[in-house]
Amino acid sequence: MGAGSRYDGEVLAALRREDRFRSCQEVHALIADSRGGPQRPPSLSTVYRTLHRLAREGEVDTIQSEDGERLYRRCETPSHHHLLCRVCGHAQEVPHARELRTVLTRVERSTGFTGLAYSLEFAGVCPDCA
Amino acid sequence: MGAGSRYDGEVLAALRREDRFRSCQEVHALIADSRGGPQRPPSLSTVYRTLHRLAREGEVDTIQSEDGERLYRRCETPSHHHLLCRVCGHAQEVPHARELRTVLTRVERSTGFTGLAYSLEFAGVCPDCA
DNA sequence: GAAGATTATGATAACCGTTTTCATTTTGGC
DNA sequence: GCCAAAATGAAAACGGTTATCATAATCTTC
Numbered sequence: 001m002g003a004g005s006r007y008d009g010e011v012l013a014a015l016r017r018e019d020r021f022r023s024c025q026e027v028h029a030l031i032a033d034s035r036g037g038p039q040r041p042p043s044l045s046t047v048y049r050t051l052h053r054l055a056r057e058g059e060v061d062t063i064q065s066e067d068g069e070r071l072y073r074r075c076e077t078p079s080h081h082h083l084l085c086r087v088c089g090h091a092q093e094v095p096h097a098r099e100l101r102t103v104l105t106r107v108e109r110s111t112g113f114t115g116l117a118y119s120l121e122f123a124g125v126c127p128d129c130a
Numbered sequence: 131m132g133a134g135s136r137y138d139g140e141v142l143a144a145l146r147r148e149d150r151f152r153s154c155q156e157v158h159a160l161i162a163d164s165r166g167g168p169q170r171p172p173s174l175s176t177v178y179r180t181l182h183r184l185a186r187e188g189e190v191d192t193i194q195s196e197d198g199e200r201l202y203r204r205c206e207t208p209s210h211h212h213l214l215c216r217v218c219g220h221a222q223e224v225p226h227a228r229e230l231r232t233v234l235t236r237v238e239r240s241t242g243f244t245g246l247a248y249s250l251e252f253a254g255v256c257p258d259c260a
Numbered sequence: 261g262a263a264g265a266t267t268a269t270g271a272t273a274a275c276c277g278t279t280t281t282c283a284t285t286t287t288g289g290c
Numbered sequence: 291g292c293c294a295a296a297a298t299g300a301a302a303a304c305g306g307t308t309a310t311c312a313t314a315a316t317c318t319t320c
Contacts, residue, residue, distance in 0.1 A: 005297070006286090025277080043299045048278065064194035068306080069277065083241060096240070099233050107226050111213060113254035120250045124243035135268075136315090155306080173270045178307065198277080199306065261320100268315070273308105280303070287296070 005050045007031070007042045012059070012074060020090050021063060021071035024048050083124070090126055135180045137161070137172045142189070142204060150220055151193060151201035154178050213254070220256055 005011075014030040015022060022030070024047055032041040042050075051072050054060045060072045083094050094100070100120070135141075144160040145152060152160070154177055162171040172180075181202050184190045190202045213224050224230070230250070 023277085045279085045300080046298060049297085052279090064196070064198060066194070067277095068194060068198045068200065070198065083237075083243065092241075094237055094241075096233055096237050099236075103226055103229050103233055106229075107213075107224055108254075110226070111222075111224075111254075111256075113213065113256055124238075124241075126241075126243055153306085175271080175308090176269060179268085182308095197305095263320090264318090266315105266317070269313080271310105271312095273310075275308070276306095278304080278306105281301090283299095285296105285298070287294105289294085290292090 005046065005053070007046060007050055008054070010034075010042070011047060011050050011054065015060060015072060015074045018090075019073075019092065021061075021065075021073045023065070023069045023071055024051050027051065027072065090128075094120065135176065135183070137176060137180055138184070140164075140172070141177060141180045141184065145190060145202060145204045148220075149203075149222065151191075151195075151203045153195070153199045153201055154181050157181065157202065220258075224250065 010031050011027060014027045014034070017030065025044070028041070028044050028047040031047070035041055051060065055062045055072065060074055062073075063071050065071050083092050140161050141157060144157045144164070147160065155174070158171070158174050158177040161177070165171055181190065185192045185202065190204055192203075193201050195201050213222050
């Protein structure tokens with residue numbers, strides 16, 4: 001095959017390990033940690049390249065953190081509604097998705113914009129951290 | 131007073147000149163352009179500092195562009211719903227704001243999260259550019 | 261209005277996440 | 291095994307942002 005990386009599996013596994021957005025460097029560190037023995041982890045460059053490609057292929061979602069880092073998360077659903085905890089970083093899907101979608105579709109129709117995409121990000125403190 | 135800049139007015143005027151998000155460097159260039167004579171524009175550092183402070187004070191909204199730039203816009207309403215044209219960069223408020231707010235508030239209540247803030251960004255091609 | 265303290269400014273360097281470069285290694289086809 | 295094509299690693303380059311620090315402007319108090 002043409003466009004694969006030896007490390008796709010490990011990168012996706014690292015992202016799946018916990019339900020939150022991770023920076024590329026976090027992913028790199030996670031992979032390094034999960035290798036006990038003498039195995040060498042992929043280089044940082046490779047992790048950057050792999051995440052970049054996975055994002056382009058739609059396998060992972062990306063958002064920009066407030067300080068300009070790009071964060072990645074395994075893409076579970078085509079919708080892009082996330083609820084982030086500012087303290088622990090936990091990310092979950094936003095409930096009421098259908099209701100939201102209804103309103104958002106209505107917005108799309110009434111604006112005349114085409115090729116519309118939206119991203120909705122919530123940030124707060126989750127019950128566990130409060 | 132303690133926390134003012136000589137250039138607040140010019141920075142805000144530059145942001146008001148068109149209804150779109152602008153990078154700090156764009157703002158800097160706009161100010162420089164709007165000065166015909168021998169007047170020296172503020173330095174880039176000062177524009178960075180001024181925008182940073184205005185954002186902290188809630189005078190301007192900020193978003194992160196896809197390639198990691200921080201973009202600023204005059205804050206017209208406390209809500210953060212924007213509709214961006216990918217071609218011309220025009221930004222407008224999203225209609226159906228009240229409906230949206232209702233759903234979003236419902237989301238807040240049912241998640242148990244506290245200190246919730248959200249940002250909703252639409253991107254598409256506006257009728258003029260289509 | 262002058263003297264001294266405080267704050268803002270400008271030029272430049274430092275920072276840091278990301279991307280590019282390129283030599284080397286690995287992979288795939290024959 | 292041999293050759294072409296693709297992936298990898300290490301380090302340099304990049305670009306937006308922030309920190310540093312000397313200088314200039316502003317404010318306070320007399």
